[in-house]
Amino acid sequence: MNHHIQRLNDKLASAKPSATYKMIDRVAERRAAGHHITSLTAGEPDFDTPSHVREAAIAAIQAGHTRYTQVAGLRALREAVAVKFQRENGLDVGWQDTIVCSGGKQVLFNALTATLNTGDEVIIPAPYWVSYPEMVQLAGATSVIVPCREVDGFKLTPESLEAAITPRTRWLILNSPSNPTGAVYSAQELRALADVLLAHPQVLVLADDIYEHLVFDGAVFHTLAQVEPRLSERTLTMNGVSKAYAMTGWRIGFGTGPRWLLQAMETLQGQQTSGACSISQHAAVAALTGPKDFVQSTRAVFERRRNQVVSRINGIPGLHCARPGGAFYAYFSCEAIIGRYSASGTHLTTDEEIALALLNEADLAVVHGSAFGLGPYIRLAYAMDDASLAAAGDKLDAFFRSTHP
């Protein structure tokens, strides 16, 4: 075998495959071997896309909307996106200030790839969504990981932001509600971060608002450019239909930001995927302009599940789960378990070993916190039906109660 032929791009060679996808592969292997696995790993709603959205897609096919669209998206969708940003986020934008991509992920990827050079730094508060550091790495830049403690609600403080900024800082990535912790930044917290950012005009901000509609306890969602409009000239506000409208497979994300940046992202996308899927774009118009009862009712379902899951976890000796304010993840500490043995005799010395033992010995799939940059924690996605969540609770309970020193 000529190994030279397998040489990869240096940046890709050191990129890690996502820990979540790795766990999903392991689940598939265990299921193929006949095990009945409860998987709480997936970052997607368990609901179907609302029927009026599906019908809009079918109508788009029948009407022959099957050709290439403009790279930055259909005019009708960009107008709907602009209206969404105006009404829901108070941002003063027109359709020309928007871009549509193949998923929220491509918005982020385009923005980072279009702007980063070797030596540039990107501040990423931890715990973080696994893709951020990998995207930064693929763009040839350096991640500056800022740990955010549970006592601070897993949120970036103005002091730690200030300390992380250097002359090489190009971006700060803010994700609220957060994957993996469910942390939601209040308007006051964003205000305090904005005050730091105003003093550092070289820093761009990526606001990943993909879980915007999933906030609980009557809280009101805020985004940075809304709290501090002076930052809008250097903020890319990203969102999409994936989580709010249960449309993960349709691959539609969008953003608004300064035109020079949107233009660069469009140039990049024009040489890569071109415009997002035409049918999905028509479906996204229906989602954004149609009735909002689906968003409201799923939010209520997730809040009820959050309450059940968090209280179940906190009833298990050795576990501790802070109450997440949004998204559909519980991020619980397993610090008191570290060093103990499972009933089958596995020495549990890290959160990764705990997650593996849960899969192999309790048929429950979750993701270890250190994959998101802060251990020892476990992330459990509760975007799953009640019966599965109850089964997962039983499995967690039996597994942890039977650990011993």
Ligand SMILES: Cc1ncc(COP(=O)(O)O)c(C=O)c1O
């Ligand atoms: C924090 C965060 N941002 C962005 C995305 C990407 O969303 P999309 O499916 O629209 O690409 C996800 C999906 O898991 C996410 O968790």
